[in-house]
Amino acid sequence: MSQFKVIQLECIRRDNILFQGLNFSLEDGGLLQIDGVNGSGKSSLLQMCSGLIQVSEGEITWNGENIIDCRYQFQSDISYFGHSNGVKAGLTAIENMIVMHALAGNSSRINYSAILEQIGLTGMEDVLSSRMSAGQKRRLGLARLFMSKAKLWLLDEPFNALDKQGKAVIERVIVQHCSAGGIVIFATHQTMEIDGYPLQHIHLGNEQ
């Protein structure tokens, strides 16, 4: 049983308090959507949860331990997907996936073509990602979710630049991951079309 907990978290950016006294807790199978207007601190919250930004006030714990104190354990348990795709323009789809796979610390053999097929990039194994469209690059970046062994996924606007079909694929993976006991926190202002899975909500910003 894993537990991700945020206690009395506060976020200050450029002398503005974005949010204050934020509490939530997620356990195996937890699915949390963060929404809010632009600039309400969605990305900052996810970056804090991943440990990229230091927490000034409040605490974030993973299995009861502060994420800063168990950094490497925590980092091998998370998969973070930010605004930028983490896809190298000078590498082909397969080469990018080899690096992602290695960074995920997953030593099992993987069928790269099958993953490309799942994310709708069939037959693009040897295409340089600089030749891909914005949506295709986003899909390639999201391929790391298919290779990850991580328990906790932190996804920042995963549906950006994706078409309807791409969005459906990612929604399916997210639900699959949660059903298998994973935890997903994602930020988006799009409506999720997930039927039959309990979805928690956090709304940031003043506008109700």
Place this chain on the structure above:
Amino acid sequence: MSEYINIFFIILRRDLMLAFRNKAEFVNPLMFFIIVIVLFPLAFGSDSALLKQLTSGIIWVTALLATTLSLETIFRSDFEDGSIEQFTLSRYPLTLLVSAKILAHWITFGLPLIAISLFTGFILSLPNQTIVALCITLALGTPVLSLIGAITVALTIGLRGGMLLSLLILPLTMPVLIFSMLAIQNATIGQPISAEIYFLAGILVLAMTLAPIATAAALRIRLS
């Protein structure tokens, strides 16, 4: 352990592959190196005694300047496309991944630079023992430049103005330049150079040990 060696080589190969696909990035600083060295015989006249005294110094100073130019790109694209975020949050120590990147930089820049210096040494008819000393000092010195450079690049990444980078790197590399020039001068007059070589080797070991840690810390700061 083998897992760590594996990821090191995957990142190394990734960076080498990227460098060879985008050749301008590492060839241009090397061209700059050659052209600046060639300018000096044109300015002083190719057979002047003054030039003979200055040549190895010119090669070293130009190497410093060219390194500054080539280092600018070491983390830039990784920073822009989010790769650094992924490195930082991977299960492997950022220090290890950064070391692989620095080694890749040295292979694509330092190694060819040594080869070119050897060649220009012959063309500018330096004495043999001077050329040998020049190559040894460059072999020990260029990795130090890559390592120290990586720290300052990590600190200044995302900031505007490439000048700041040069202003930070050049003072830090002065000890390397001083010991290298001493070694070359001693070699030219037939004196032993082991003392300077040991010093350079010492600086290299120190930089290899500490620079990746400092670079990783600087990258974390830049991300937050």
